[in-house]
Amino acid sequence: MKIKVDERLRIVLWWLVLLVAVALGFGVTNSLKRSIERSSFSDISIAVRSKRSDIEKDLNNAVSYLSLLGADETEDGFFRGDDKKFAFVREQLRALAVGVYDFEKDEINLSLSESISYGENLENLKTIMRNACSRDSVTIIKDNSFLESGDLGTLVPIKNDSDEAIGLSFGFFSIEGFASKISESVYNGAGYCLLTDSQGNVIVPSDKFSLYMDSANAQNDLSDGEVSSIFDNLDSGKFKRFERGGKRFYVYALALEDYPDYVLVAVIDGMSIFKNLSLATRGVIAIVFIILAVTIVQSVYFFTTIKKRKTEFDDVLNYDELTGLPTKPHHKNIAVSILKKAKGNYAYAACDVSEFKYFNSTFGYDYGNLVLKYIANVMSDALLKDETVSRTSGDHFAMLLHYNDPDDLTSRLMHILDTASVLPVTDDGRQPRAVFTCGVYLVGNESDINRIRARANVARKGLKKSITNQIAFYNEADFNTELEIHELQEDLLHAVDNKELAVFLQPKYGITNEEVIGAEALVRWNHSSKGLLSPNVFIPIAEKIGLVKEIDFYVFSAVCKQLNQWKAEGKEIVPISVNFSRVHLGDDDFVAKLIRVTKENDIEPKYLEIELTESAVYDEMERLLDIMYLIKEAGFGLSMDDFGSGYSSLHLLREMPVDVLKLDKGFLDDCSDDNQREKKVISHVISLAKDLQISVLAEGVETESQKNFLQEANCDMIQGYYYAKPMPMKDFAKYIEESGVK
Numbered sequence: 153m154k155i156k157v158d159e160r161l162r163i164v165l166w167w168l169v170l171l172v173a174v175a176l177g178f179g180v181t182n183s184l185k186r187s188i189e190r191s192s193f194s195d196i197s198i199a200v201r202s203k204r205s206d207i208e209k210d211l212n213n214a215v216s217y218l219s220l221l222g223a224d225e226t227e228d229g230f231f232r233g234d235d236k237k238f239a240f241v242r243e244q245l246r247a248l249a250v251g252v253y254d255f256e257k258d259e260i261n262l263s264l265s266e267s268i269s270y271g272e273n274l275e276n277l278k279t280i281m282r283n284a285c286s287r288d289s290v291t292i293i294k295d296n297s298f299l300e301s302g303d304l305g306t307l308v309p310i311k312n313d314s315d316e317a318i319g320l321s322f323g324f325f326s327i328e329g330f331a332s333k334i335s336e337s338v339y340n341g342a343g344y345c346l347l348t349d350s351q352g353n354v355i356v357p358s359d360k361f362s363l364y365m366d367s368a369n370a371q372n373d374l375s376d377g378e379v380s381s382i383f384d385n386l387d388s389g390k391f392k393r394f395e396r397g398g399k400r401f402y403v404y405a406l407a408l409e410d411y412p413d414y415v416l417v418a419v420i421d422g423m424s425i426f427k428n429l430s431l432a433t434r435g436v437i438a439i440v441f442i443i444l445a446v447t448i449v450q451s452v453y454f455f456t457t458i459k460k461r462k463t464e465f466d467d468v469l470n471y472d473e474l475t476g477l478p479t480k481p482h483h484k485n486i487a488v489s490i491l492k493k494a495k496g497n498y499a500y501a502a503c504d505v506s507e508f509k510y511f512n513s514t515f516g517y518d519y520g521n522l523v524l525k526y527i528a529n530v531m532s533d534a535l536l537k538d539e540t541v542s543r544t545s546g547d548h549f550a551m552l553l554h555y556n557d558p559d560d561l562t563s564r565l566m567h568i569l570d571t572a573s574v575l576p577v578t579d580d581g582r583q584p585r586a587v588f589t590c591g592v593y594l595v596g597n598e599s600d601i602n603r604i605r606a607r608a609n610v611a612r613k614g615l616k617k618s619i620t621n622q623i624a625f626y627n628e629a630d631f632n633t634e635l636e637i638h639e640l641q642e643d644l645l646h647a648v649d650n651k652e653l654a655v656f657l658q659p660k661y662g663i664t665n666e667e668v669i670g671a672e673a674l675v676r677w678n679h680s681s682k683g684l685l686s687p688n689v690f691i692p693i694a695e696k697i698g699l700v701k702e703i704d705f706y707v708f709s710a711v712c713k714q715l716n717q718w719k720a721e722g723k724e725i726v727p728i729s730v731n732f733s734r735v736h737l738g739d740d741d742f743v744a745k746l747i748r749v750t751k752e753n754d755i756e757p758k759y760l761e762i763e764l765t766e767s768a769v770y771d772e773m774e775r776l777l778d779i780m781y782l783i784k785e786a787g788f789g790l791s792m793d794d795f796g797s798g799y800s801s802l803h804l805l806r807e808m809p810v811d812v813l814k815l816d817k818g819f820l821d822d823c824s825d826d827n828q829r830e831k832k833v834i835s836h837v838i839s840l841a842k843d844l845q846i847s848v849l850a851e852g853v854e855t856e857s858q859k860n861f862l863q864e865a866n867c868d869m870i871q872g873y874y875y876a877k878p879m880p881m882k883d884f885a886k887y888i889e890e891s892g893v894k
């Protein structure tokens with residue numbers, strides 16, 4: 153699966169961008185917030201300061217006019233002032249009432265606007281004058297107990313020459329009039345002002361303020377206590393933040409300059425300050441969301457692409473491109489999981505199309521592929537639930553099938569194979585048939601597929617070639633043989649180096665005088681654990697793994713060395729024949745090697761005879777003849793071994809320059825006393841060979857009657873247990889001495 157690097161990179165980049173955007177968003181929002189807060193605070197403080205100076209101007213104005221009232225001190229005291237003057241001041245100040253109060257006399261002189269009356273409240277006013285005011289500085293009070301329609305009073309102390317307060321001049325103003333200036337909105341209607349005393353008691357409230365305080369907390373009006381808790385401990389010139397009803401407010405307090413006991417307080421709705429910020433924040437959030445959306449889309453696309461590609465990749469890995477069947481490893485996984493949850497019995501069938509290459513070579517590769525697809529279809533169509541089939545390699549198919557009864561399984565399998573045998577029609581209208589060999593292993597309580605498959609294959613390999621479909625069930629003995637062969641193969645690789653091979657000699661006898669005229673070298677394998685092994689067991693394995701050449705030359709050298717030694721010891725020597733596998737025929741330097749070994753051991757080639765088996769004849773006749781001539785030319789004896797064991801062709805004898813024809817033991821086995829036909833065949837083969845100047849040796853002579861028959865039939869030489877079994881080389885010299893050499 154290939155995911156391009158830039159695709160991964162793009163996703164990582166998108167997520168990075170998203171992270172950066174979020175971080176920036178936070179950063180930007182925060183710094184925006186700070187800067188908006190800073191600039192709003194400065195705007196607010198400017199607005200409040202200007203309001204303060206307006207208010208103080210008015211207040212100073214009122215204080216100066218009111219001071220005028222206390223300036224007219226008479227001998228009777230100051231309070232009997234000029235009514236006109238009182239009226240003038242009241243009008244100038246647009247006050248509801250102005251007047252003076254004499255502390256000593258506890259008397260009040262006042263001028264009232266025509267529209268109001270104070271009724272019985274004069275006594276209340278006196279009480280206010282006595283209690284609620286400072287005698288040192290201007291007092292601003294809010295009280296309804298004197299006037300019914302106005303309640304804001306400004307009280308200015310009247311002092312004598314020794315700076316003692318002797319009375320108060322006062323003015324009462326309608327709260328709307330005087331307070332409107334205070335409670336006018338600041339900061340574009342986002343905030344409102346109030347006047348409090350230094351203890352936080354509200355003197356001039358703001359209706360608007362109460363309104364939005366109420367809207368923030370619809371349950372109740374603000375009590376005085378609540379208000380003062382907000383306005384208490386305000387540092388002049390500082391902002392304070394408070395929350396109410398989930399809303400945020402800012403409070404900015406500014407003490408009046410000339411009347412420091414009074415504080416102008418602005419209350420600003422947090423929302424209005426951050427109105428712009430919330431716009432900016434929304435913008436940032438929108439951008440972050442857009443980036444998030446793009447990132448998610450990209451990621452989803454990326455991961456679904458990966459998944460899709462992974463599925464495609466898995467398909468390529470797990471399914472055979474040609475047939476669509478699970479590949480061998482995938483089939484193994486499927487089979488394991490079926491077996492693990494298996495209910496009932498399962499059988500593993502390994503099937504092979506015999507001579508499949510015939511379809512390729514005769515009808516072309518396309519047809520060959522069609523055949524494989526056809527077989528795959530037939531097999532997979534035949535599957536039931538929880539069964540599987542795979543093309544394990546080339547023309548090999550494996551099925552894991554459920555069964556109840558082995559006989560039913562055989563019928564079912566045979567039916568599948570028979571259906572698969574009838575192949576599609578070729579382009580030229582022919583309908584070839586396939587032949588299957590199928591090994592079946594009945595799976596027990598196990599799920600090791602390699603073990604299961606190996607056993608099914610052992611059963612399959614045990615089948616001989618046939619023209620009909622064949623099924624063989626695995627049995628343990630087959631497997632053990634196979635296993636043994638496998639083990640021997642391993643051991644054989646070291647047998648030569650470990651000097652485990654031994655050369656035995658079996659004497660050959662002349663038929664007339666019955667004396668030893670030569671011997672055949674036969675190899676044995678002294679296996680470390682299995683004991684002495686016959687060449688029939690290990691030579692086929694050695695041929696398969698390419699070790700036979702080494703073994704043959706090992707035997708040949710050993711024979712040459714032994715001959716050399718006997719010669720050196722002054723002993724009589726006889727020609728010894730050595731078996732050579734047909735595998736040597738492919739080597740150009742085969743004969744050269746034979747010559748070299750004889751030379752190294754100083755042995756004349758006439759003491760050595762090369763045995764080639766009859767089966768070599770069919771491989772490559774021309775080449776065989778060439779090599780035979782070279783062998784003869786070099787001076788070696790040459791014999792044709794196992795003659796009669798295969799499909800011997802007598803006329804070939806004419807062309808082959810062999811010295812000896814070795815009649816296979818099988819010939820003799822069929823030639824009992826009452827089998828005259830066979831005897832005649834042997835006699836004629838012998839006489840034919842003799843006509844061609846070829847000597848005849850009979851192998852495997854075990855009985856006297858066999859010997860007698862061979863004598864009668866004019867056979868030249870005899871080799872067999874009747875005279876002697878193969879013996880170790882060192883025993884052979886003694887044997888000859890005792891039995892005598894011709």
Ligand code: C2E
Pocket residue numbers: 658673674675686687688691700703704707731732733763793794817851852853854871872873874878
């Ligand atoms: P072969 O060359 O035809 O050897 C004759 C076989 O017949 C020998 O079996 C021998 O022991 C056996 N034999 C001889 N007389 C009798 C008898 O009276 N009765 C019976 N039942 N058997 C008899 P061996 O030694 O087991 O060799 C088997 C085959 O192995 C040989 O058949 C030969 O083809 C092959 N072979 C042996 N040694 C070598 C070798 O060094 N190289 C190669 N390439 N093949 C060898």
Ligand code: MG
Pocket residue numbers: 672731763793
């Ligand atoms: Mg032989």
Ligand code: MG
Pocket residue numbers: 793794814816851
């Ligand atoms: Mg033989």
